[in-house]
Amino acid sequence: MQIxxxxxxxxxxxxxxxxxxxxxLIWAIANKQVHTPDADDAxxxxxxxxxxxxxxxNKPHHFDTERSGIDRVSAGPxxxxxxxxxxxxxxxxxxxLAASLELHLPDLMSGSAQMTFGRMRxxxxxxxxxxxASQAGLAAxxxxxxxIFHTRLRLVGLVKLGFVLWNIGVAAGVMAIANGWTDGLxxxxxxxxxxxxxxxxxxxxxxxxxxxxxxxxxxxIYVSGWYFLAAILWFPVLFIVANIxxxxxxxxxxxxxxxxxxxxxxxxLTPLGVGTxxxxxxxxxxxxxxxxxxxxxxxxxxxxxxxxxxIHHLIGGPVxxxxxxLSVVHSVMMFVPVIAVAINQHVTVARNLWALKESMPLRFxxxxxxxxxxxxxxxxxxxxxxxxxxxxxxxxxxxHAHLGAYAFVSLVLMGAIYQIVPRATGKYxxxxxxxxxHFWLNVIGFAVYxxxxxxxxxxxxxxQLDATKPFADSVIxxxxxxxGRSLGGGLMTLGHVLLAINLIALGFTKKTRExxxxxxxxxx
Amino acid sequence: xxxxxxxxxxxxxxxxxxxxxxxxxxxxPVYWIAIALAIWGVIMLVETSHSTQVxxxxxxAQNAQDVTATAxxxxxxxxxxxxxxxxxxxxxxxxxxxxxxxxxxxxxxxxDLVQAGGAEAVVRIALRGIDGPIAVNGxxxxxxxxxxxxxxxxKQLAAISSHVATSFAGAKDGIxxxxxxxxxxxxxxxxxxxGGAELASAITGLPAQPAxxxxxxxxxxxxxxxxxxxxxxxxxxxWACASCxxxxxxxxxxxxxxxxxPAAYIAKQLHDFQQGTRFNDSMAYVAKALSEEQIQxxxxxxxxxxxxxxxxxxxxxxxxxxxxxxxEGDWSIGVPACFTCHGPSGFGVAPDFPxxxxxxPAYTARQLAMWAGGSRHNSPLGLMAGIGKxxxxxxxxxVADYLASLAPVPATPKTELAAIDASIPVSEGDAQ
Numbered sequence: 006m007q008i009x010x011x012x013x014x015x016x017x018x019x020x021x022x023x024x025x026x027x028x029x030l031i032w033a034i035a036n037k038q039v040h041t042p043d044a045d046d047a048x049x050x051x052x053x054x055x056x057x058x059x060x061x062x063n064k065p066h067h068f069d070t071e072r073s074g075i076d077r078v079s080a081g082p083x084x085x086x087x088x089x090x091x092x093x094x095x096x097x098x099x100x101x102l103a104a105s106l107e108l109h110l111p112d113l114m115s116g117s118a119q120m121t122f123g124r125m126r127x128x129x130x131x132x133x134x135x136x137x138a139s140q141a142g143l144a145a146x147x148x149x150x151x152x153i154f155h156t157r158l159r160l161v162g163l164v165k166l167g168f169v170l171w172n173i174g175v176a177a178g179v180m181a182i183a184n185g186w187t188d189g190l191x192x193x194x195x196x197x198x199x200x201x202x203x204x205x206x207x208x209x210x211x212x213x214x215x216x217x218x219x220x221x222x223x224x225x226i227y228v229s230g231w232y233f234l235a236a237i238l239w240f241p242v243l244f245i246v247a248n249i250x251x252x253x254x255x256x257x258x259x260x261x262x263x264x265x266x267x268x269x270x271x272x273x274l275t276p277l278g279v280g281t282x283x284x285x286x287x288x289x290x291x292x293x294x295x296x297x298x299x300x301x302x303x304x305x306x307x308x309x310x311x312x313x314x315x316i317h318h319l320i321g322g323p324v325x326x327x328x329x330x331l332s333v334v335h336s337v338m339m340f341v342p343v344i345a346v347a348i349n350q351h352v353t354v355a356r357n358l359w360a361l362k363e364s365m366p367l368r369f370x371x372x373x374x375x376x377x378x379x380x381x382x383x384x385x386x387x388x389x390x391x392x393x394x395x396x397x398x399x400x401x402x403x404x405h406a407h408l409g410a411y412a413f414v415s416l417v418l419m420g421a422i423y424q425i426v427p428r429a430t431g432k433y434x435x436x437x438x439x440x441x442x443h444f445w446l447n448v449i450g451f452a453v454y455x456x457x458x459x460x461x462x463x464x465x466x467x468x469q470l471d472a473t474k475p476f477a478d479s480v481i482x483x484x485x486x487x488x489g490r491s492l493g494g495g496l497m498t499l500g501h502v503l504l505a506i507n508l509i510a511l512g513f514t515k516k517t518r519e520x521x522x523x524x525x526x527x528x529x
Numbered sequence: 530x531x532x533x534x535x536x537x538x539x540x541x542x543x544x545x546x547x548x549x550x551x552x553x554x555x556x557x558p559v560y561w562i563a564i565a566l567a568i569w570g571v572i573m574l575v576e577t578s579h580s581t582q583v584x585x586x587x588x589x590a591q592n593a594q595d596v597t598a599t600a601x602x603x604x605x606x607x608x609x610x611x612x613x614x615x616x617x618x619x620x621x622x623x624x625x626x627x628x629x630x631x632x633x634x635x636x637x638x639x640x641d642l643v644q645a646g647g648a649e650a651v652v653r654i655a656l657r658g659i660d661g662p663i664a665v666n667g668x669x670x671x672x673x674x675x676x677x678x679x680x681x682x683x684k685q686l687a688a689i690s691s692h693v694a695t696s697f698a699g700a701k702d703g704i705x706x707x708x709x710x711x712x713x714x715x716x717x718x719x720x721x722x723x724g725g726a727e728l729a730s731a732i733t734g735l736p737a738q739p740a741x742x743x744x745x746x747x748x749x750x751x752x753x754x755x756x757x758x759x760x761x762x763x764x765x766x767x768w769a770c771a772s773c774x775x776x777x778x779x780x781x782x783x784x785x786x787x788x789x790x791p792a793a794y795i796a797k798q799l800h801d802f803q804q805g806t807r808f809n810d811s812m813a814y815v816a817k818a819l820s821e822e823q824i825q826x827x828x829x830x831x832x833x834x835x836x837x838x839x840x841x842x843x844x845x846x847x848x849x850x851x852x853x854x855x856x857e858g859d860w861s862i863g864v865p866a867c868f869t870c871h872g873p874s875g876f877g878v879a880p881d882f883p884x885x886x887x888x889x890p891a892y893t894a895r896q897l898a899m900w901a902g903g904s905r906h907n908s909p910l911g912l913m914a915g916i917g918k919x920x921x922x923x924x925x926x927x928v929a930d931y932l933a934s935l936a937p938v939p940a941t942p943k944t945e946l947a948a949i950d951a952s953i954p955v956s957e958g959d960a961q
Contacts, residue, residue, distance in 0.1 A: 017574050017578070020570060020571075020574065021571075024567050024570070024571075027563065031555065031560070031563070034555060035554070035555070066546065066547045066549050067543075067545040067546055067547060068545055068547050069544070069545045071544065153547070153548075227547075227548060227549065227550075228550060229548070283548070284548055286548075287546075287548035287549070288546065288547075288548050291543075291546045293548065293549045293550060293551045294548065294549070294550040294551065295550070295551060295553060296550060296551060296552070296553035296554070296555065297550035297551065297552055297553075298552070298553065298554060298555045299553070299555055299556070299559070300550055302555060302559065326577055326580075326581055327574075327577050327578060327581060330573055330574060330577040331574065333573065334569075334570040334573050334574060335570075337566060337569070337570065338566055338567075338570060340562060340566055341559070341562065341563050341566065344559060344562060345559065348556060348559070349550075428544075471902070472894070472895070472898035472902075472922055472925070473898045473899065473901040473902030473903075473904075473917075474902050474904070475808070475899070475902070475904045
């Protein structure tokens with residue numbers, strides 16, 4: 006009892022310390038203790054030998070990445086990562102769709118163990134999380150980091166090695182899962198022996214980024230850089246701690262499991278998505294982000310509060326109450342960074358709505374940024390015990406997970422792909438209309454998917470809480486909603502196929518662009 | 530190609546534009562929201578730590594109380610406790626003043642047996658129950674008393690027995706929990722006392738007791754062997770009953786205790802599962818594979834089974850409220866006392882009313898919920914549907930928990946079972 010009290014006190018302190026840190030940060034900003042980026046930039050821009058000064062002596066905040074040769078170095082690894090990511094996106098989507106169909110057509114694929122729901126769903130999760138989102142996010146990171154640091158990507162060979170290792174790891178992991186060999190913990194299903202390959206791959210990605218950051222030729226690090234650098238340091242820690250076998254047992258293992266599973270979203274996929282949106286929104290629009298002070302608050306509040314969030318998955322479970330309460334409190338505190346990011350990104354878009362018409366990539370990224378706000382607000386509210394009582398163990402949670410990982414992260418990264426690929430390859434997408442089709446298939450498909458699961462999930466939760474109804478009632482009432490989910494998932498998958506068609510066709514076209522300076526915003 | 534039809538928007542930036550952030554203050558609402566959330570967070574944490582401390586203190590206090598259970602029971606509070614426990618557990622049959630019931634339940638007040646045997650005799654009877662003729666004050670009763678070994682702990686038994694011996698039979702001393710613990714250890718796992726004769730052989734100085742009855746004729750050996758196989762290992766597509774209901778028919782969680790339920794009730798439920806008038810996929814599967822002979826044999830098998838109670842209150846129900854519903858009902862919501870139909874102390878009234886005492890609370894509460902929701906609807910005259918609907922979730926858990934705290938039903942003796950069997954029509958049509 007003494008030990009739990011001490012631990013409880015220490016963890017409660019983590020909340021108090023985070024609060025204190027946030028207060029000090031805000032005080033420092035309010036009292037101008039933090040250098041404003043403009044003052045810093047004024048200094049760096051006139052440093053001799055920088056591309057910006059040579060190219061555009063009278064235009065601060067301009068830098069030609071094409072002429073300085075930065076993009077040419079990153080283009081190779083970025084294109085490989087994008088190609089692999091889209092492969093895993095299609096692979097994962099098909100498995101997700103199959104798993105969804107199995108929920109209302111249970112005998113559809115009952116012939117073999119590999120095709121059963123339990124394995125299909127798990128293959129879906131691992132291929133989209135580690136194959137698609139992680140690699141598409143890394144593609145954006147490898148594209149953006151050299152650009153904002155005004156220096157070429159270092160250790161390119163290592164990135165290529167990382168790419169090979171990572172894809173071998175994901176493929177082996179997915180095959181292992183399909184054949185029934187797993188570690189048996191959600192998000193950590195890939196056997197730890199295969200995780201070694203993935204960890205080595207991750208190391209090969211991290212080292213070049215750190216080397217590039219060390220050689221940066223700017224004084225002020227743009228906000229995307231904070232998110233990316235933090236994410237590539239957080240992820241290896243999470244991944245290795247969670248996957249070391251034989252360390253965690255019983256309830257402690259469950260606690261560790263949800264600590265990892267939620268942090269891999271919040272401290273890995275979220276910073277990748279937010280950082281990408283932070284870069285491309287002003288880049289495409291050509292207007293700055295609303296406020297440097299607000300982006301500081303957004304980043305540090307995420308860093309301070311996110312790490313304790315995951316345990317709200319164990320509300321009602323046999324874990325100490327104070328641990329769950331701490332997690333609920335931290336979850337609700339996530340309103341602060343989310344509001345900060347929302348102000349910075351949405352204000353910039355809202356003042357330049359014309360750009361949504363001009364740029365398809367911006368539409369994807371803007372929709373993703375809106376979904377980030379929505380998913381985070383929903384998540385904070387879902388963590389409250391009173392709401393969780395109804396939504397826990399229902400399809401509502403699945404809808405929420407897809408609002409975050411799909412509508413936010415995936416759509417931002419798809420937008421980034423449409424923006425990056427023409428610039429990395431010097432080719433136009435051969436079927437620009439398919440991009441618009443992709444966007445609308447994804448938006449409409451996701452709307453059908455999300456509404457089905459949200460409404461169905463609440464009804465399912467209420468039916469499960471009603472002791473006078475047999476459990477089967479809560480299953481039977483879901484059927485139309487599960488069919489809606491399959492319909493939405495099918496539309497989304499179709500959109501992904503259009504992306505793949507455009508990418509493959511682009512691979513077969515000749516180089517059409519002479520220079521990077523003609524603005525190439527894929528539009529309808 | 531899009532580049533042909535696309536007129537460049539003059540507002541579009543050139544590719545060399547670099548994203549940057551403007552120097553603006555943090556909007557005021559962000560401060561307010563952050564402060565409000567921080568305050569809420571601190572309050573939440575303080576509240577949780579407070580309620581954790583309260584729970585810890587309650588637990589510590591309870592532990593301390595258990596340690597002091599060795600205090601002499603003749604102390605005043607213990608006597609009051611003994612009276613309360615007697616009212617809750619014994620008075621339904623023996624009466625508030627221990628007067629018994631003429632011809633049916635022996636008196637405790639001025640009982641020659643209690644006077645001779647003292648509190649120790651009371652404890653030993655309560656620990657094992659009685660199943661056989663017993664003479665009190667010269668009158669012979671057909672004794673059927675459940676055993677309270679599982680329902681009452683040492684301290685409670687000591688308090689009750691001391692109360693009975695000192696208040697009703699004029700004994701000077703009660704008995705201490707440590708002594709009860711010794712007796713419990715000595716009598717553990719034994720059958721009920723086979724009437725007063727066996728009791729007299731164990732406790733010296735008791736008044737004269739009637740002779741033991743002749744043992745009931747054993748069932749046909751072949752039939753009981755068949756049933757034994759069915760229960761323990763199953764047959765063909767029929768799962769072993771014991772795989773869910775336990776080797777002693779004691780049940781678990783939402784799987785009911787079967788030991789001691791009226792044979793006719795068990796047979797009716799199996800028929801209902803067969804015909805689909807009671808829903809449970811597992812039981813429907815099993816029941817449909819059973820022959821009529823097997824159903825009757827199983828019903829008889831479980832009806833005479835004796836098993837200590839493994840049920841404990843586990844639904845956090847309010848036991849006082851549960852006791853009120855079980856003993857008195859609640860006419861403000863139109864609910865009669867459970868015991869009105871299900872017999873005193875919920876022992877059950879054959880053939881239609883099953884025992885409720887010692888049933889697992891999860892099962893009882895679930896069945897009540899199912900009556901309420903209409904997914905169980907096979908009670909005679911639809912009696913239970915109205916009751917189930919009138920009880921809310923809190924009441925269902927309260928009454929289920931209270932019933933789980935009671936002593937298990939005394940098993941129907943085999944001789945009596947034969948009589949009941951003969952009087953119940955067994956054809957499927959009549960089993961409604």
